[in-house]
Amino acid sequence: MRRIFTFFHSGTPEILLPTPPGYSEYKQLGKSGGLPRMIGIQAEHAAPIFHRRVIEKPETIASAIRIGNPASWEAAQRAIDDSGGAVEIVTDREILEAQSWLAQTEGIFVEPASAAPIAGLFRFAREKRRDLIPKDATVVCTCTGHGLKDPEIVSAKFSETAPVAPNIEAVRRSDHTQLTGSRQHRKASSGVPLQLLSNTAISRCA
Secondary structure, eight states: OOOOOEEOOOOGGGOOOOOOOHHHHHHHHTTTTOEEEEEEETTTBHHHHHTTTTOOOOOOOOOOGOSOOTTTTTHHHHHHHHHHOEEEEEOOHHHHHHHHHHHHHHHOOOOHHHHHHHHHHHHHHHHHHHHTTTOOOOOEEEEEEEEHHHHHHHTTTOOOOOOSSSSHHHHHHHHHHHHHHHHHHHHHSSOOOOOTTTEEEEEEOO
């Protein structure tokens, strides 16, 4: 049986802490053959669990994980350690690229904090982190927050769009331009061949 690896953003440990008991109950009911390895992802300059110390002035564009001294973070660290997992960090740029990739490729619009697990997965794939995730692993990235919870970063990317004439040809030309730009951005955004993510499942939470 393949080992399951679960990626979370771990700025707020309350996201992570209820998960191990749920997986344990699932295993006890015979619905799972094992327990997942927990991988916590934090922003580079707001990573108290990664550094195992309080961050006095945490900074990241992901406001939901801009926390330097989260409650219960020692318990979260124990849960990660007990699963054989790890805590890793990603940059703000990686978070924004993952947010964009997720929206354009999977049609899921998440806030920057919830893109952190995807950014972490991309980094693991690029760096071929076989020490933590073997080649045939099943990976689940938990995305918890809708993009409208923190829309300022995304809205700042867009200038006012030009008006489109009210006829079919003008609409078609506009759609073609946007689609071409979207494809080019999608190809360049993650820098990770999509086949590396073939065993990836993305869980969507309200």
